[in-house]
Amino acid sequence: MLPTVLPLRAILSQLLILWLSIAIESWFFQKLLKITPKTSVEDAAVINLFSTCIGWLIFLIWEGLLPQEKIEQLMGYILLGQWQPISPLLIFAAFLIYSISFLLKWKGLELLEFLVRGNQKKSLEPVLPEIFNLARRPKKFSQLSTKPTVVLIAHTCSHCIILLVLYLESQ
């Protein structure tokens, strides 16, 4: 018996969101961290996939723990598109999702750097930025080039654009 209800929209939306995030964040990494396009795309891909997988895992575990009543509300939202009215709880949940995914991306990036480039990077880092800073770059810009700040900026931008796209899609 073939299933009549398939989560195709969810799969397409997920792929679209990932694509947009990877494109936007790799652009930011490339411009602000001064790394090659290939590396920036790889890094952005890894951290976005990492945070998406962890997000799905949390959702799957949370769904397994819900009582039957809440599951019916969840079904109403997922299967029938019924929104609960905007409540403070919802806004808090949105903010929580934003913060946790930022943390996952930041820590994921550090983990990635450690695993892949490990010892190499440590020896190069103190030398190069010094040279660049003394030469031309204004002070303000150099403050923006620390990893967590760049990840935060890239993450916020990609989230905003994704919310915009989702909002336009639902109209």
Added chain:
Amino acid sequence: MKNLIKINVTLQRLLLPPKLIHWKTPILVSLFFFMLSVLERENEALKNTLADCSWLFLTIGISWRTSQEPFIVGEVSLSPWVTGALICVFLWENLTSDRQSLAVIFWPLISVCLAVIMEFIRSGAKLQTTPPLVRPMFLVIILLHALISCLLAFHFIIQGWMAAYPSLLAEDFSKSGFVVSFRKQSLTNSRGIAIVKIMEEQLRIKTQTQSWEEVAAWLIAVSRKQVFMRDEMLKKLAPVAENSRWDIKTPIIQGQSLYKIELLARWLGPTTQPGGYILSKYCEVAKVGNRGSVKCNPLKISYFKSKNRAN
């Protein structure tokens, strides 16, 4: 005679391995175990073990074969995915039916683990400071497979919901941002229709098998809420989670050797109609001789409009 010899020669060329360490060896061993398991009739456990061994060697043989020539796409052989699929078929057969979906969900993860192991073996099992295993591209592939597993898990969760709440097929899925329905929305998909039909059947059987006095006494008990038609009806329905979301009422009006009964089923579960919909059937039980006769109107669908809520 000559044909037999020809067939024998071609079979030998097909089946026998040219040297000992060849992919055909595990397949022959698998055939051997399979024949043993077919011949073993008495001992169930031994039969199952022999069948499992046969599948194991078949998997090894096919995995070996698919890591060679015609199955290589670009730089990658299809072997991890094919082997993963065979392992998942094995899991499917050995899991209870409510956990079988786990076999499909874990297929991408098992395939990617096998791919990592094969890559490890191919790169000579050397642990370097930046092993080729943790190249970003490889991490992307691993995470992509994990994501596919999560999406498959989501798919099976949704199928579970549809199985537990079959009446949802009567709802409109077009506003959903997550799913697509391939069946047109129509209230005839709702299980409420089956529910009302069962209650009508109940009524008819009672009037056919019992005398008028017994039927009248039963109907009065129902109207006094001493007996509920709901309980008997639930025994005939498949026990799924949505049964608790159906509100069954049977208001009865008593007349002169005539009882008017309305069979009402109201849906309280997730729905796009605010307040739910009601399926009702209006029946009259009249006294004919010593028995009752039942006459029913066709099924009516109505929507519940709450007077308290301002729309």
